[in-house]
Amino acid sequence: MKTGQLKGNLDLVLLAVLSGGPLHGYAVIAGLRDRSEGAFDLPEGTVYPALHKLERDGLVRSSWDDSGGRRRRTYEITPRGERALACQREQWLTFVHGVNSVLAAVTP
Amino acid sequence: MKTGQLKGNLDLVLLAVLSGGPLHGYAVIAGLRDRSEGAFDLPEGTVYPALHKLERDGLVRSSWDDSGGRRRRTYEITPRGERALACQREQWLTFVHGVNSVLAAVTP
DNA sequence: CTTCATACCTAGGCAGTCTAGGTATCAGCT
DNA sequence: AGCTGATACCTAGACTGCCTAGGTATGAAG
Incomplete structure (x- = not known):
């Protein structure tokens, strides 16, 4: 790196985006770009495998939608995913606090 | 991860600790543990190679102190290191802002 | 004189992300 | 009708950063 x-916070932001409601994969990427004000523009090769892993872990579930010719896979956060999100959010805040504490002594 | x-912020925190004044390697680890309020307790196998890389990149310089029988290597941040610190600090703040923006919509 | 803390080091492994390639549909342009 | 770009999905393998696990050696404390 x-x-x-995303420095190890990919799961966190994906779950956060999905906590706003179900989205298909490509829309997750767009949603993340929008909600981060352009800061995070992730390649598909990052996001799709990550979503698959979240599904394997039971944090999201997916369903295929083939209506309209173009196939889409819609992801939805599970209750387990909501709990994981809350937990990872706490860890994130702790982490930020830790780094900021170290940075606090740096000439402002 | x-x-x-440290999620990709190892260089940042090391430079931050060293910006407070020269320290030898082991003291860097202790300083980081203290200043992060115990959040970051890094193994030596993480810190020493990282310090070596920072030196290769010219962001810190080191000197050996063999007085007293026990050899110590003291690291000191360079002007280039100070600039890198300022830059990485900005990037860190941007990053935190990005993640927090994404998290903002999550049920508080 | 053994044990623990200090103090340094490296090789190799593991995990997370990205690169680079692939397929296919649909809208807009010429 | 054919081309181009955006949409929409996918994977294998590379890259990189940190950690594990091992090593050496000194000094202080019991």
Whole structure:
């Protein structure tokens, strides 16, 4: 890295985006770009495998929608995913606090 | 991760600790543990190679101190390191802002 | 004189992300 | 009708950053 843009917080932001309601994969990427004000523009090769892993872990579930010719896979956060999100959010806040504490002594 | 505790911000926190004044390697680890309020307790196998890389990149310089029988290597941040610190600090703040924006919509 | 803390080091492994390639549909342009 | 770009999905393998696990050696404390 630059451990990639997300530095180990990919699951957190994906779950956060999905907590706003079900989205298909491509829309997750767009949603993340919008909600981060352009800061996070992730390649598909990052997001799709991550979503698959979240599904394997039971944090999201997906369903295929083939109506309209173009196939889409819609992802939805599970109750387990909601709990994981809350937990990872706490860890994120702790982490930020830790780094900021270290940075606090740096000449402002 | 948990790609380790530092999620790609190891250089940043090391430079931050060293910006407070020269320290030898082991003291860097202790300083980081203290200043992060215990949040970051890094193994030596993480810190030493990272310090070596920072030196290769010219962001810190080191000097050996063999007085007293026990050899110590003291690290000091360079002007280039100070600039890198300022830059990485900005990037850190941007990153935090990005994640927080994404998290903002999550049920508080 | 053994044990623990200090103090340094490296090789190799593991995990998370990205690169680079692939398929297919649909809208707009010429 | 054919081309181009956006949409929409996918995977294998590379890259990179941190950690594990091992090593050496000194000094202080019991």
